[in-house]
Amino acid sequence: MMFQSGTNYGETSTVFHRIIMKLQPQNQQKMKKLNKIFLLVFLLFVQFNFAQDSLKLSANEFISIVKNYHPLALKYQLQNKIATAEITQARGGFDPVLGGKLGEKNIDGTNYYKQKNLELGIPTWYGIDIHGGYNYIEGDKLSNTETVGGLYQFGVTIPLAKNLLYDKRRAMLDQAKFAQKMTEAEQAVLTNELLLDAENKYLEWVQNYEIYKLKTEIIDINRERLKLTIKTFEYGEKPAIDTIEALSQLQSFELQQRDAFLTFVKTTQELQLFLWKENQQVYELSQMIYPSDDLTNNLAYTDYEFLINDVESRQISSHLSILYYNQKQNILESERRLKWQSFLPKVDFTYNFFNKENYKADYLPLFDNNFQYGLKLEIPIFQREARANYQIAKIKLNQNELDTNYKIRELDTKIETYKNEILNYRTQIDLSENNLKNYERLLSAEETRYSNGESSLFLINSRENKVIEAQEKFISIRTKFLKSFNKLKWMKENFTL
Structure with a gap:
């Protein structure tokens, strides 16, 4: 990561020295505070930019890497091979x-x-x-x-x-065949859960990157505002305190930018846990990577209604989790038949x-x-052993039936929850977007009043802070919507045709 200074501190320090000298007769205490602020300029006022030799990674590329090279995905594939081998083993009888x-x-x-x-x-x-x-x-x-x-x-x-x-x-051959289907269903569900975690982690990564870009853009705006305020002060059009107000606002956003960048780097490191190469080699990042996708251009915004209708049209009995329990029921029924032979x-x-x-x-x-x-x-x-074994086999069948009923209820609840989340967040996106536009209008109006001498820089900064908060909220809601969409999307992948 390359760090570059974005401010001419020599010029800025000269201006602030004149400001401090002008305010000295007014209040000695204020001068001490200004000196502290002046020191913070050199300690905290550092702008870092992205390196030019960075890599871009799309969501599709990322999911493809996880699907083909992630250890857990490969482990699930091997488990299916074990189940196939167990059928061959049972045929050996x-x-x-x-x-x-x-x-x-x-x-x-x-x-x-x-x-x-x-x-x-x-x-x-x-x-x-x-x-x-x-x-x-x-x-x-x-x-x-x-x-x-x-x-x-x-x-x-x-x-x-x-x-x-x-x-x-x-019985062993029947159970091995049922176990193979049971394993295939289980491993498919686990693989889709892995891909869901990966795709949602990618969305978090994009969210943190966009927040960082937002902070960087607002710093550029405030840097220009600070330069303009200094010039107007030098021309005698604005009071010296406005320069301190502009500088404080800039420093506040620079601190926020540093924190946003740290969060983005942390998410990048978490994303790296999903990145693997062939032969199970860890993908070591020699340079920073950045998302090529954003939160705005996503098919989910137009496809969410089709997805909801598609999932609602599926029979819950065709979900792989239910098929897993059905195959387990077949195995237990085979065991019950075998135990009955003991009588x-x-x-x-x-x-x-x-x-x-x-x-x-x-x-x-x-x-x-x-x-x-x-x-x-x-x-x-006395048939004691036979009666006990047969009773145990029947109890296990009843337990699995209870597990199946609970799983059906759980899946129904998840589908309904994900559907409500999608619809709710989609509505929130529209409300948040309108709210953001209103705050931007208020900021623009406040800037117009300030240029006419009817407002203050403090009010502009307050309006600007509200705009930034609304922008971050807007980004957050988009991420939540896309995450909920992914949950339902990967839920749909667990249904058989």
Whole structure:
């Protein structure tokens, strides 16, 4: 930032010295006060201007940077990839499993056994497991249950009660699919909230910049007024006290300008938190940046009614926040179905068909030759765990329904609040603009009276202060209107088509 002096202090000091000498016979106390003011001229009367090698940044460019490079935006995108990977993980429960075994046991020259085994298991969607394999075994110390030589096996395991209609594998896959949609909805809402924060921070930045420019412009006006007042004093047309009045007003605005510039720099630093480059590199500002947009030329002033009508026409159930809770409800319902399976007895039927190597297969009848079957039954007596888990699953469903109803009410309230803010601030803009014009007319009239010798510089300064206050209020109301517009705009982005 370049700092430049905007006043010729050598010339000004000579004039004020003559003023002080003229007032000395009148009042010694006034002279001491003037000396203090004269010192403040050199301490505080410094005008700083913008560097010429500055950068301009528009709102669209800024939002594009945030969307593409901000760590949180990228984090949300990665979260969606995690949800997709979890679906693949859940599908792994249905992957065929290929296994093999090779072994031999020999002690003191006795060949206990020599074995080769190859198996393939295929889980299916409805809880039925299909398996097949080939087993070769030979040896001198085999069990009576072992079949010497090669043996082919094909079998199936069927749940007849528990896990037949629904089981953990199907539940995990269903829940992973619901979780993906749930994550996509959540991350979209979070991303839009990030972009809303970024765009409103940009508006604050523009507001502080325009206030700073306002203070700079009024300083230029008051500097010229001070020069004119000094000349009129030298010609004997105005009293010496008018020069002090003009100087005090100028110094007051210079102090305000310094404070406005400090606020603008602070907002620039806060804006930098949203600025990132590729490969997650921090965007370090080597020079000052300034907004290329302003608060006046914005489509919001003409589009706000269309936006309100658009949002009001949307179904609240299509909001991504509601879709998030709907998908969560699906996950909890899947968990409830799974817990309900615990009430059923576990009855598993297993059938295996065998065929010895180099023998002709004799498939039918199934229970006549070369087969093995089993029937396994498990029934929890008190069902305490099943009843507790099922009750918990139902309570979680009720909790989510309450959360959904509350979220719907919250969204309705937000939409109504944002709509009222927009309409209210739009009305305030017109009132504030008219108020500003009236203060400007009063100031112009007071300046005319002053030139005719009918007013004083004190009254002009008072009118001018009112104009500055009205201008700052006007800028503030515009910012509030645009912020409220952004809130509703990004709310609309959270609705699905």
